């Protein structure tokens with residue numbers, strides 16, 4: 001019988017450290033501030049925004065949202081993002097992705113200074129993740145997945161980790177973080193043949209697909225660790241992961257639920273990164 005491993009204790013432990021750091025910064029008259037930039041009204045962006053605002057409040061971190069219309073032109077968006085970046089009172093910026101199709105990522109990805117880029121959008125930080133250089137910012141969700149594995153003492157070294165999904169927000173960077181911890185990593189995607197055959201060999205299976213309950217027990221190995229990154233909000237407002245948890249629980253070793261899984265740790269990592277960015281701002 002598998003065991004549910006929740007995100008809450010992991011998020012609580014990170015939050016506790018963040019709160020101490022924030023208190024210390026404030027005693028030195030430094031007031032950490034996060035700016036969230038959202039284009040349009042995507043449901044999963046709004047869910048993240050709500051969760052992030054709550055977490056920042058818990059951590060005593062100031063947080064402001066810049067909500068831009070879905071149809072904003074690329075030029076106007078660039079001007080807006082530059083002005084947020086130039087604001088000296090802002091220590092970290094979270095820009096929701098994916099961006100609308102009419103905005104070319106390549107034209108905007110260098111705008112957020114690497115030192116303020118707390119969710120790893122700027123290629124400088126992406127390359128640091130590739131190199132295993134921890135002076136930059138890894139993206140929050142992959143980092144949250146690693147924090148869960150570490151908190152629950154899951155052995156990573158030498159193990160086969162199969163990551164389903166290869167986006168720049170989750171799958172690809174998470175594969176690099178697992179590799180850094182000496183996992184043998186296999187990245188799967190929509191063109192992968194025989195997906196089930198591959199995932200069912202995984203000691204650690206990561207589902208970051210965006211398809212509700214897609215991973216059933218025939219996709220997993222007996223006794224394995226299953227990390228469900230999926231956030232799928234149904235029309236009725238219900239939240240499901242990419243894993244059918246009820247179906248997999250018996251066969252798995254450890255398995256994260258949704259809700260109360262990776263998502264809750266993501267916002268805690270966001271707060272931790274904001275503190276790191278604030279400390280960096282003192283050095284520059």
Ligand SMILES: NC(=O)C1=CN([C@@H]2O[C@H](COP(=O)(O)OP(=O)(O)OC[C@H]3O[C@@H](n4cnc5c(N)ncnc54)[C@H](OP(=O)(O)O)[C@@H]3O)[C@@H](O)[C@H]2O)C=CC1
Nearest residue numbers: 141165166167169170189190208209210229230231263266
């Ligand atoms: N918990 C959290 O904090 C967060 C959760 N999420 C959630 O994680 C999930 C993934 O997010 P994200 O990476 O941004 O999503 P994307 O849509 O950007 O990427 C999905 C990936 O899954 C692959 N894929 C799609 N269908 C299949 C399939 N049938 N079989 C195998 N692979 C498939 C795609 O392949 P291809 O590249 O070939 O198209 C792609 O690489 C979503 O549910 C999202 O809401 C995201 C961010 C944070």
Ligand SMILES: Nc1nc(=O)c2c([nH]1)NC[C@@H]1CN(c3ccc(C(=O)N[C@@H](CCC(=O)O)C(=O)O)cc3)C=[N+]21
Nearest residue numbers: 044045047048051095096097231259260261263264267
């Ligand atoms: N640049 C960028 N980075 C992201 O990480 C990113 C993004 N864009 N765009 C949108 C998606 C979606 N996403 C969510 C994370 C947490 C909750 C969430 O609901 N969290 C709840 C708990 C959920 C749970 O309990 O599992 C909370 O923290 O309280 C929702 C959605 C991040 N994303």
